[in-house]
Every structure is written in structure tokens, then in C-alpha cells.
Amino acid sequence: MEENGQESELIRVVIVEDNQYIREGWETILDSDSQIVVKSVFRDCESALESDDIEWCDIILLDIQLPGIMGTEGVEKFLEINPSLSIIMISVMEDSQHIFEALQNGAIGYLIKKVGPDELIQAVKDAYEGGSPMSPIIARKVIASMQTQPKKKEKLDLTDREQEVLRLLAEGNSYSAIAEEIYLSVDGVGYHIRNIYRKLQVNSKAEAVAKGLANGLIKMAES
Amino acid sequence: MEENGQESELIRVVIVEDNQYIREGWETILDSDSQIVVKSVFRDCESALESDDIEWCDIILLDIQLPGIMGTEGVEKFLEINPSLSIIMISVMEDSQHIFEALQNGAIGYLIKKVGPDELIQAVKDAYEGGSPMSPIIARKVIASMQTQPKKKEKLDLTDREQEVLRLLAEGNSYSAIAEEIYLSVDGVGYHIRNIYRKLQVNSKAEAVAKGLANGLIKMAES
DNA sequence: CCAATCACTACATGGTTATGTAGTTTTTTG
């Protein structure tokens, strides 16, 4: 980024925060940096959405707890108007639900509200450069959510043959169709199905398939 | 954290990095902070794994590209020895595969190698306090992976009633059991099941359940 | 209001399934 100070090169920021003092504080901090300009400041999403500035800004600093439309919901609406926006949530809320909702809706960063002046400025610059500013405690929750993704669970002791039969059931095959497929008698298929039912503690094809999929024993082909 | 400087209150760090100058550079930077002590320094995972310091340290700064065992793999091994470790990856590698492998294996942070001295110190302190230090560009990739997670797919036009019937099928209920459950005749259940089959283009309960689960139309209760 | 659509009921029927029971062959284990 060149240091020539032309307005077209500045990071244009919009602030949406209902607390007047915080709003003005952020504006003062950011305007004090030579690379950042605060285009406008709103107390709620509704008035921001009516402003032309949304189309022409780079970064939105967005609170969650706002009068009217919540910030998490506002993310989607702002991005509908201007898909190239980088939206940084700044909130006292550290609960995973709000974090993930905002991020899922398209926010690219999430800071805790007690962020310091230098951090705020750095966050805006990071976001402008394609990074995601996140308070470490938020990042921890995000990473924890990755690490708790369901792993493929135990095979529940199904043999290879049994898993194959289960897969064929899930594909809609009858006993006789499966028998032809794997070169057994229909009763041979029945034998394996009994074992599957016993191991999965179910009593029907539907339930077996449901449990098999839920436990990662079989997979659906991409549809 | 108290400022009394007793060793039992210091953040104990282990460094695993094959480049000697980087290794020593980090050691010097971290030891210059009054709250951090570098317990030991290794050039590869193997020698670190043989050291008693792994059991007694708080933080590991771990490179990925190492001789012998890669850092991403070392994460798991270190955590087996000491599950309360906080492992921060520091690497030139910015590719999503290594990022996610390391995080999935249990790393709690990930920094780009050109991290500055103040950032390195702050990262160690953040990690010690339960946060996850991440370079913004890394955080961006992590968030992007969340945002590309499969959303619940289209309902394939199933009515509420049809979805309920499908869920009950997945739970192993027969037509007559479902009829009792939702106060319809058996034929009424059959009517809905026909519609389900038509909409999902299937011909059996098993296939309907499989497709329903794969498309997020129904969910399995936690088992 | 009338026509179309949806939700539900009813009847029919051949095919399929789930389960009990028992025997034979093959594989594994001590």
C-alpha cells in the first residue's frame, strides 16, 4: 500500500454500534491512523442498510447486540448489498452460538469488545489484507469446534461382508438383488442381515441403514 | 499472573525447530521476557519426545518441516505424553492441508514463520491463557473452511408431515406403528410414504432413509 | 363458484421381510 494519502487508497470503514461512546471512541481511534478513514457511523443495522456507504466501504465493524436486526443477521444483508465487504464482529458475546452464526453468515473476523486501540487498528489492516482478525479466545473456540468434528466411529464389529451388505441395503437392493450381487443365496444374505441387526441392535432395514450412516459404517455416494 | 518471578509461575516453553539460527533466535526472544522461560530446544521431534521436558512444559513451539517425524504428526505424540500441552505450530507452510492436519491433531495455534518478536511473545502468553494465537491469514483459512461446510440441503420439497414420517421410518417403525404415532390410518401412512418415495426417487424404506440422511432431511438422535 | 390440488381412506395383491429353527461346509483356534 502506497503512502500517498489519496482517499482512494484509504481503508474505508463503517461502524455499526449502538453505544454512542464506544462508537465515537472507535471512530476517533481509527481516524487517527493515516491509512484508515471512517466513512460513517450507525447505531443499528437498519439505518446502515439504507446508507449508500455500504456499497463503497471496505470494512464494517459490527456489533451483535443491536436494536432491531441483530448483527449476526445483518452480516448476510450487508453482504447481499456488497459481497466484497469484510465484516468484523466486535462483541462482548463470547458464546459459541453467536460466534459461529456470525462466521457462518459471512463475517471474516470476530473480536472481543475490550480490544485495545492498537489491536483495533491492526485488525482493520489485517482484514483489509485478506486476513481474519480474531481474539485468541475466539480462535480457540473455532479451533475447538474443528477438533470436535465427529470422527468415524467404531465399526461396531461389522465384518467386511456385513458392511458390504449394509451398503447394498442402503442403495435400495432387495435380499435377492444383494444375493445376485455378492454370489450368495438369498438365505445367505439373510444370514448376514441377521448378524447386522444383532450387532446394531435394530430390527429393520431402515433402522440399520440409519444407524450405519450415523456411525460412519457406510457412506452415501455423492448425489 | 503474579510478578514474583518464581520459576513455578513462569511459562515453560519447548522449541522444536530444525534451523539453528531460528531456534536460537526464538530462544533469545522468549527468554528476554520475564514471564517466559525456554526449558529446552530441539531440532527434531524424536529427540524432543525422549526428553523429560515434554512432561513438564506448558507450551511447545513446533515447526512442521522437520527431519524424521513431521511436526503435524508430532502433535499427537506430544499430547500422548502430556495432554495439557498447548502446541503452537510455526511454519512457512500456509497450505490448508497442513493447517488442518495440525489443528485436527490437537495443535491450538498456528503462526506464520515471519512472526515478529512481540508477536511471538504475545502468542505464547495468549496460548498460556487459553487462547489460540493464529496469524490472520491462517485464521482466514480456518474460517473459510467453516463457511464452506455443507449446509443443510434443499428439503427436496418434502412436507413437514412427510419429513416426520421419514424420521419415524429411520427409527425403525413399521407403517402401523407410524399410523398410531401420528393418528392416521395405515393407508394414510402409505400415502405419505408414496409421496416420499416419489420425491426422493426411491423404492424402499432403506433407500429413502439413506437419502434422507444424506440430504439432511432428517437427523439421527445422538447415540 | 368451479376446477385443481392436497390429504386421507380404502381395497387388492404379489412380493418381500424378519425371525425361528436346523443342517452342512469352511475357517479359525488351542
Added chain:
DNA sequence: CAAAAAACTACATAACCATGTAGTGATTGG
């Protein structure tokens, strides 16, 4: 090698399922 376990086959049968067909009542849209 012998015994045990697993894999497979076979028979029986009541219950269930999938599908064709048709009718009624309620709701919706023109």
C-alpha cells in the same frame, strides 16, 4: 489334529411392504 466358531444353505410363515386403483373431504386459486 480336534473343537469351536463362522459362513452359508434351507425350510417355514406371519407380518409387512410396495404399488395399482379409486373415492371423499378440505383447501386453494382463478
